[in-house]
Amino acid sequence: xxxxxxxxxxxxxxxxxxxxxxxxxxxxxxxxxxxxxxxxxxxxxxxxxxxxxxxxxxxxxxxxxxxxxxxxxxxxxxxxxxxxxxxxxxxxxxxxxxxxxxxxxxxxxxxxxxxxxxxxxxxxxxxxxxxxxxxxxxxxxxxxxxxxxxxxxxxxxxxxxxxxxxxxxxxxxxxxxxxxxxxxxxxxxxxxxxxxxxxxxxxxxxxxxxxxxxxxxxxxxxxxxxxxxxxxxxxxxxxxxxxxxxxxxxxxxxxxxxxxxxxxxxxxxxxxxxxxxxxxxxxxxxxxxxxxxxxxxxxxxxxxxxxxxxxxxxxxxxxxxxxxxxxxxxxxxxxxxxxxxxxxxxxxxxxxxxxxxxxxxxxxxxxxxxxxxxxxxxxxxxxxxxxxxxx
Amino acid sequence: xxxxxxxxxxxxxxxxxxxxxxxxxxxxxxxxxxxxxxxxxxxxxxxxxxxxxxxxxxxxxxxxxxxxxxxxxxxxxxxxxxxxxxxxxxxxxxxxxxxxxxxxxxxxxxxxxxxxxxxxxxxxxxxxxxxxxxxxxxxxxxxxxxxxxxxxxxxxxxxxxxxxxxxxxxxxxxxxxxxxxxxxxxxxxxxxxxxxxxxxxxxxxxxxxxxxxxxxxxxxxxxxxxxxxxxxxxxxxxxxxxxxxxxxxxxxxxxxxxxxxxxxxxxxxxxxxxxxxxxxxxxxxxxxxxxxxxxxxxxxxxxxxxxxxxxxxxxxxxxxxxxxxxxxxxxxxxxxxxxxxxxxxxxxxxxxxxxxxxxxxxxxxxxxxxxxxxxxxxxxxxxxxxxxxxx
Numbered sequence: 001x002x003x004x005x006x007x008x009x010x011x012x013x014x015x016x017x018x019x020x021x022x023x024x025x026x027x028x029x030x031x032x033x034x035x036x037x038x039x040x041x042x043x044x045x046x047x048x049x050x051x052x053x054x055x056x057x058x059x060x061x062x063x064x065x066x067x068x069x070x071x072x073x074x075x076x077x078x079x080x081x082x083x084x085x086x087x088x089x090x091x092x093x094x095x096x097x098x099x100x101x102x103x104x105x106x107x108x109x110x111x112x113x114x115x116x117x118x119x120x121x122x123x124x125x126x127x128x129x130x131x132x133x134x135x136x137x138x139x140x141x142x143x144x145x146x147x148x149x150x151x152x153x154x155x156x157x158x159x160x161x162x163x164x165x166x167x168x169x170x171x172x173x174x175x176x177x178x179x180x181x182x183x184x185x186x187x188x189x190x191x192x193x194x195x196x197x198x199x200x201x202x203x204x205x206x207x208x209x210x211x212x213x214x215x216x217x218x219x220x221x222x223x224x225x226x227x228x229x230x231x232x233x234x235x236x237x238x239x240x241x242x243x244x245x246x247x248x249x250x251x252x253x254x255x256x257x258x259x260x261x262x263x264x265x266x267x268x269x270x271x272x273x274x275x276x277x278x279x280x281x282x283x284x285x286x287x288x289x290x291x292x293x294x295x296x297x298x299x300x301x302x303x304x305x306x307x308x309x310x311x312x313x314x315x316x317x318x319x320x321x322x323x324x325x326x327x328x329x330x331x332x333x334x335x336x337x338x339x340x341x342x343x344x345x346x347x348x349x350x351x352x353x354x355x356x357x358x359x360x361x362x363x364x365x366x367x368x369x370x371x372x373x374x375x376x377x378x379x380x381x382x383x384x385x386x387x388x389x390x391x
Numbered sequence: 392x393x394x395x396x397x398x399x400x401x402x403x404x405x406x407x408x409x410x411x412x413x414x415x416x417x418x419x420x421x422x423x424x425x426x427x428x429x430x431x432x433x434x435x436x437x438x439x440x441x442x443x444x445x446x447x448x449x450x451x452x453x454x455x456x457x458x459x460x461x462x463x464x465x466x467x468x469x470x471x472x473x474x475x476x477x478x479x480x481x482x483x484x485x486x487x488x489x490x491x492x493x494x495x496x497x498x499x500x501x502x503x504x505x506x507x508x509x510x511x512x513x514x515x516x517x518x519x520x521x522x523x524x525x526x527x528x529x530x531x532x533x534x535x536x537x538x539x540x541x542x543x544x545x546x547x548x549x550x551x552x553x554x555x556x557x558x559x560x561x562x563x564x565x566x567x568x569x570x571x572x573x574x575x576x577x578x579x580x581x582x583x584x585x586x587x588x589x590x591x592x593x594x595x596x597x598x599x600x601x602x603x604x605x606x607x608x609x610x611x612x613x614x615x616x617x618x619x620x621x622x623x624x625x626x627x628x629x630x631x632x633x634x635x636x637x638x639x640x641x642x643x644x645x646x647x648x649x650x651x652x653x654x655x656x657x658x659x660x661x662x663x664x665x666x667x668x669x670x671x672x673x674x675x676x677x678x679x680x681x682x683x684x685x686x687x688x689x690x691x692x693x694x695x696x697x698x699x700x701x702x703x704x705x706x707x708x709x710x711x712x713x714x715x716x717x718x719x720x721x722x723x724x725x726x727x728x729x730x731x732x733x734x735x736x737x738x739x740x741x742x743x744x745x746x747x748x749x750x751x752x753x754x755x756x757x758x759x760x761x762x763x764x765x766x767x768x769x770x771x772x773x774x775x776x777x778x779x780x781x782x
Binding site: 267270302315322365 | 687
């Protein structure tokens with residue numbers, strides 16, 4: 001007798017039964033003979049481990065409950081955020097962030113990566129709050145916390161020491177922001193040094209303005225190669241790629257491949273600038289994930305933390321319309337996103353942890369088109385459908 | 392004793408009770424003393440009459456169940472569509488279209504306007520099927536049918552007579568397509584003549600390519616003024632507005648205002664071209680609505696017929712982020728959309744028909760952000776929540 005048998009779900013296009021014993025997937029077969037203590041009828045719906053949201057700013061989420069959006073420049077939005085940030089407490093951050101994690105869990109997330117600002121304004125409150133949240137949601141949604149130098153090190157040199165402390169506290173990786181300091185190269189070097197010191201990955205808000213004068217991707221890729229950090233660094237946004245000539249872009253793609261730089265697209269940025277060309281990156285074999293980025297803060301007052309909304313946005317803006325495009329989009333939300341965040345054992349397969357999300361749709365395209373929510377949530381062998389979805 | 396009292400719903404930002412007797416709203420008060428045979432707790436959620444989807448192609452929807460999307464040019468997609476269209480039957484069109492109407496109803500629609508291709512390939516099958524659907528859904532979702540010269544009159548001159556027959560059958564208005572015939576002005580004149588002959592409104596897929604060589608908006612506006620058709624004509628897309636110089640655009644806005652040309656934005660067109668500048672149109676006082684346009688056909692294989700998805704897309708692409716932007720977006724989906732389609736008695740107010748849609752959100756921004764579905768549907772005084780939403 002198995003603990004759970006999930007009957008007739010679609011896994012990567014095949015209809016199968018999934019058998020769970022304890023916290024492990026023990027059978028994936030066209031038809032499992034054995035019965036389960038709990039039998040769930042999947043009704044030929046799509047089943048995945050869960051969605052992966054590669055980039056969020058949980059610490060600054062839901063500020064729109066206390067402040068009004070103003071349609072000003074990016075730096076001015078940064079200033080508005082700093083004003084709020086100076087008043088953040090650990091508890092306050094935790095509460096706001098938890099709302100987004102709950103939204104994501106209800107939408108079927110299995111893993112997210114969030115930045116946590118680290119600077120003299122907020123100190124380590126963001127990192128501490130988000131690490132506490134990571135602990136609380138362990139086994140439900142895996143939360144990776146990047147200690148993030150949002151404000152740069154030139155204006156706030158104490159940030160370097162704070163980042164070190166954040167990593168000592170257990171932050172999963174270190175994050176930089178290539179356009180914030182006048183010496184962007186120095187900024188990159190400092191962050192990469194920290195990554196090496198703590199043997200963690202690094203990620204950068206990379207060339208996020210989309211302006212040609214902000215273009216440090218080649219320098220970063222070069223440094224990755226020199227330091228042997230291939231595949232250990234991620235660029236978020238990389239908007240300047242969209243402003244290059246075809247020849248320059250080709251050179252950039254070569255460098256990205258050579259350095260195995262990973263890329264996260266945050267499509268809501270379309271509200272202010274062109275996005276990195278995701279299809280081109282994918283065609284070149286680059287590992288690309290998608291992130292919700294801002295959730296109801298000064299940069300995106302209508303965000304939610306539901307990554308399939310963001311995938312639909314990208315689908316329209318960059319025309320992910322063919323069957324292959326849909327497959328690519330799907331993979332970015334699932335297996336490729338998981339690979340980008342460094343997970344092993346992602347996927348509904350024998351031996352993997354029993355994390356299963358059944359969506360109310362019969363194909364990936366229907367998930368996007370109908371924005372289909374989960375109908376069954378199993379995490380670590382535990383059926384949490386009623387607890388989380390209230391049904 | 393009232394038939395239904397809906398307690399504590401938010402109507403245009405005010406918390407009220409709504410009293411219904413028969414098919415009419417008879418009280419809208421902060422607190423209604425009288426009891427209802429049926430009492431519904433609105434839990435301070437947002438209530439509207441329903442959403443208005445101003446533009447759809449129901450007759451060509453859900454072709455992706457029988458054909459594959461191909462990433463080819465617009466004219467080539469047109470050719471693929473014509474091949475399918477030649478095999479359409481009334482029953483086939485009805486069935487596919489009904490799926491979209493159901494999706495819209497479940498998402499809270501109260502009214503939609505759809506084109507129905509009229510040409511020698513499909514004859515009047517589209518118009519007949521959609522008029523039958525209009526009859527079936529009367530009282531639930533109002534369906535306006537535009538007899539549409541999708542293929543133009545130069546290649547298919549019989550179309551003019553077919554349009555006349557469609558209008559005799561009861562099509563609500565006549566639709567043209569300004570870039571399909573070499574003589575776009577002649578096309579416009581023919582459609583406007585039909586509108587006058589049958590005393591119906593006209594709508595045009597207007598300058599939909601976005602290319603400067605396709606720019607008949609000034610001619611159309613001029614003709615509207617000359618013929619006394621101010622406010623009786625709608626332009627769908629108007630993409631070329633985005634390709635004009637600021638000076639030209641200002642002239643265009645003046646003409647739009649002078650002619651009271653109404654405009655429908657179909658934001659999924661962003662997949663291939665820039666959209667008309669909706670904020671500028673609204674700021675100039677133009678009546679603008681939003682449409683889902685294509686639903687799982689050769690032009691949009693991921694469409695759904697859920698207009699709030701499309702509003703979210705527009706919000707990101709044209710940065711509808713301020714409180715006023717959100718209000719404008721909301722109005723396009725509700726009262727302005729209704730005004731554009733010519734409805735009177737839209738809105739939750741005493742004397743209006745008892746159509747009430749309660750959404751699972753406490754503010755319009757939450758409806759967009761969380762893509763909140765309806766939780767209560769009342770149409771003509773009848774609570775159809777369980778019937779339609781299955782809860």
